[in-house]
Amino acid sequence: MDPLYSELRWLPRVAEGFSERLKGLGNQAGPLGRELQSLASHALDLNQLTKLAKAIGKARAEGKSLDPLVPFKLAILSNSTFDLIVPALVATAARHGIALEVIQPSYDQAAQEALTPDSRVNSSKPDAVLFALDYRAIPLKLSLGDREASSATIQGVIGYLQTLGNGIKANSNAVCIFQTFAPAVETLFGSLDRALQGTMRNLIDGINRELAEYVIGSGDVLLDVAAVAETVGLADWHNTQLWNMAKFPFADELIPLYADHVARTVAAIRGKSGKVLILDLDNTIWGGVIGDDGLEGIHIAQGDARGEAHLAVQRLALDLRQRGIVLAVSSKNTDEVAREPFEKHPEMLLKLDHIAVFQANWNDKATNIQAIADELSLGLDSMVFLDDNPAERGLVRKLLPQVRVPELPEDPAYYARTLAAAGYFEAVAFASEDLKRAGFYQDNAKRASLQKQVGGVDAYLASLDMTIAFQPFDATGRARIVQLINKSNQYNLTTRRYTDPEVTEAENDPEVFTLQVRLADIFGDNGMIGVVICRPGEAGVWEIDTWLMSCRVLGRKVEHMVLREVLEHARAAGIVKLSGTYRPTDRNKLVVDHYAKLGFTKVEEHASGFTRWELPVDGADPQGAPMKVISQGFVAAKERSIA
Amino acid sequence: MDEAQIYSRLAEIFEDVFDEDNIEITPELSAKDVDGWDSLTHIRLILTIEKAFKIKFSTSEIGRLENVGDLVRLIKAHT
Numbered sequence: 112m113d114p115l116y117s118e119l120r121w122l123p124r125v126a127e128g129f130s131e132r133l134k135g136l137g138n139q140a141g142p143l144g145r146e147l148q149s150l151a152s153h154a155l156d157l158n159q160l161t162k163l164a165k166a167i168g169k170a171r172a173e174g175k176s177l178d179p180l181v182p183f184k185l186a187i188l189s190n191s192t193f194d195l196i197v198p199a200l201v202a203t204a205a206r207h208g209i210a211l212e213v214i215q216p217s218y219d220q221a222a223q224e225a226l227t228p229d230s231r232v233n234s235s236k237p238d239a240v241l242f243a244l245d246y247r248a249i250p251l252k253l254s255l256g257d258r259e260a261s262s263a264t265i266q267g268v269i270g271y272l273q274t275l276g277n278g279i280k281a282n283s284n285a286v287c288i289f290q291t292f293a294p295a296v297e298t299l300f301g302s303l304d305r306a307l308q309g310t311m312r313n314l315i316d317g318i319n320r321e322l323a324e325y326v327i328g329s330g331d332v333l334l335d336v337a338a339v340a341e342t343v344g345l346a347d348w349h350n351t352q353l354w355n356m357a358k359f360p361f362a363d364e365l366i367p368l369y370a371d372h373v374a375r376t377v378a379a380i381r382g383k384s385g386k387v388l389i390l391d392l393d394n395t396i397w398g399g400v401i402g403d404d405g406l407e408g409i410h411i412a413q414g415d416a417r418g419e420a421h422l423a424v425q426r427l428a429l430d431l432r433q434r435g436i437v438l439a440v441s442s443k444n445t446d447e448v449a450r451e452p453f454e455k456h457p458e459m460l461l462k463l464d465h466i467a468v469f470q471a472n473w474n475d476k477a478t479n480i481q482a483i484a485d486e487l488s489l490g491l492d493s494m495v496f497l498d499d500n501p502a503e504r505g506l507v508r509k510l511l512p513q514v515r516v517p518e519l520p521e522d523p524a525y526y527a528r529t530l531a532a533a534g535y536f537e538a539v540a541f542a543s544e545d546l547k548r549a550g551f552y553q554d555n556a557k558r559a560s561l562q563k564q565v566g567g568v569d570a571y572l573a574s575l576d577m578t579i580a581f582q583p584f585d586a587t588g589r590a591r592i593v594q595l596i597n598k599s600n601q602y603n604l605t606t607r608r609y610t611d612p613e614v615t616e617a618e619n620d621p622e623v624f625t626l627q628v629r630l631a632d633i634f635g636d637n638g639m640i641g642v643v644i645c646r647p648g649e650a651g652v653w654e655i656d657t658w659l660m661s662c663r664v665l666g667r668k669v670e671h672m673v674l675r676e677v678l679e680h681a682r683a684a685g686i687v688k689l690s691g692t693y694r695p696t697d698r699n700k701l702v703v704d705h706y707a708k709l710g711f712t713k714v715e716e717h718a719s720g721f722t723r724w725e726l727p728v729d730g731a732d733p734q735g736a737p738m739k740v741i742s743q744g745f746v747a748a749k750e751r752s753i754a
Numbered sequence: 755m756d757e758a759q760i761y762s763r764l765a766e767i768f769e770d771v772f773d774e775d776n777i778e779i780t781p782e783l784s785a786k787d788v789d790g791w792d793s794l795t796h797i798r799l800i801l802t803i804e805k806a807f808k809i810k811f812s813t814s815e816i817g818r819l820e821n822v823g824d825l826v827r828l829i830k831a832h833t
Contacts, residue, residue, distance in 0.1 A: 157801075356816070357794070359797075
């Protein structure tokens with residue numbers, strides 16, 4: 112087995128004193144989340160994961176707080192034995208910032224649990240249901256050379272999964288996570304098994320392909336177990352002895368890897384995947400040290416084995432950037448020396464234009480990474496830091512424990528693979544705006560420099576030539592709406608997290624007022640930058656359930672324009688009062704005065720910092736900023752300009 | 755490996771698997787004597803032993819185990 116995967120080699124090895132630290136949890140006052148996440152962020156084997164899960168269970172039973180781990184309830188529908196896997200899931204989820212609760216019904220009850228409205232699974236109202244079915248317990252009949260029968264078999268399995276999925280959605284509105292099937296090792300013919308209709312290999316290929324297509328269309332989530340199994344090797348994945356003895360779905364050595372993939376998926380659903388890749392330079396994206404070796408001495412060239420290894424890291428970084436991951440640099444070098452290869456070396460794939468924040472100086476890297484996080488207005492837990500130097504890795508892990516720092520092997524040939532194996536950037540949906548995200552951060556830097564040049568905020572705002580577009584929630588915007596709802600932490604008044612089915616519910620509810628807000632300016636289209644949900648409260652009152660915006664558009668009076676739009680619709684609906692709340696978290700201090708600035712009156716304040724505000728609709732007239740307003744998809748499309 | 759070494763290693767393994775540091779490992783010890791030694795923990799125990807001693811038991815060998823004494827004899831036969 113490749114230890115990169117079976118031993119999770121991107122994670123630091125378990126330190127001495129793991130058991131002592133676990134026992135110490137009992138004595139710790141205060142919330143346990145950070146300590147649990149720190150313990151889980153090592154390469155734990157099955158026994159260690161089981162012990163950690165036991166400690167988490169004990170803490171829960173004693174009513175201890177697991178903050179700041181985010182709670183998530185996962186039900187598992189399976190036709191194989193999951194009992195040893197469940198504790199591994201709970202412990203591994205802590206690594207990804209999730210306090211996981213697992214609902215595991217009795218063995219092999221998948222259909223009953225999904226389709227019975229008051230089943231244990233449906234009654235527990237899980238956030239997601241994992242369909243972890245094994246191909247051996249699904250009746251798959253060989254139909255060698257029979258295209259029609261093969262197609263029917265494939266459709267039959269997909270239909271079965273859809274029926275169970277629909278049962279879950281109707282009864283508990285949970286997100287459905289469907290696993291692909293790891294094919295069997297044994298073949299009947301050899302190569303023909305893949306090509307000929309109706310062999311086991313061909314049927315499973317077909318099922319996996321159809322399942323993937325279905326999931327993209329339905330907004331469900333795919334867990335590609337087939338890919339994980341193929342990555343480690345099907346012969347290592349399948350353990351026939353364990354299946355025969357106890358219906359274990361795969362080799363026990365791979366439980367920690369499987370658990371990490373499930374945890375990544377859950378974390379991605381909750382918006383906790385990495386957003387930024389911070390790169391060291393020397394011996395990470397090129398071989399050698401630029402300050403010592405100079406442009407001619409560093410290794411980046413194609414045809415040079417060392418250079419190829421580092422180019423692979425650059426290529427991966429560039430591809431990640433293309434899908435929306437922001438790139439930054441943190442290097443111990445003088446700035447001009449560090450920039451030279453980007454500007455002058457002909458083999459460099461990465462250019463300065465790809466880097467949103469470039470920190471090359473002699474400060475320690477923890478200080479640099481904090482500065483990068485501040486400049487991007489993103490939390491430290493969105494940062495991933497790649498550095499060949501174990502001392503630097505250790506420093507950042509110690510001082511900034513929320514930053515994810517993969518271990519790297521000796522040989523740079525495996526750097527790119529190790530970073531990819533760690534799966535920090537797992538995503539469960541892809542919005543076309545993701546393609547443009549990295550560019551936004553560059554644009555924002557340009558806007559910041561423009562602000563310095565132009566005198567006065569108002570003149571600057573006018574020079575931006577902004578257009579703001581309002582629409583209710585719709586199917587086209589849904590993926591991005593769900594993304595924003597789950598990822599926004601700072602400009603978020605109530606931090607309510609909703610899943611795709613819950614957003615769809617709001618979209619279709621005539622009583623609920625929803626808003627997706629888009630902003631464009633002379634530098635480009637910012638895409639969707641705001642989400643508002645108003646729900647009916649007492650008669651004549653709208654409760655502002657959700658108000659969140661992207662930090663990219665701070666300081667532009669966007670919130671005033673949003674309020675104007677909400678008021679217009681409130682008036683039309685006969686609403687006399689808007690009521691909003693601020694629920695403090697440790698990330699949203701930014702918006703403590705949001706409602707005050709918009710002219711609301713505070714009506715309630717608790718010691719926790721929670722506040723409630725009200726604004727009578729009549730007479731409210733917030734001062735906006737000079738921008739064109741488009742309001743469409745409501746009663747009738749209209750377009751008006753405000754000078 | 756002599757029996758004393760095997761017993762000593764097993765004591766560590768039992769501690770790891772059962773998360774208990776006071777299980778007395780005797781030849782007569784069996785599942786009914788230890789809290790939490792159910793069929794699934796039994797599998798976890800066998801898997802941990804296989805990895806610790808770098809050996810592999812056959813399905814029928816596992817099926818015939820009645821107590822720790824049988825286990826030690828089996829480990830000795832494989833090492």
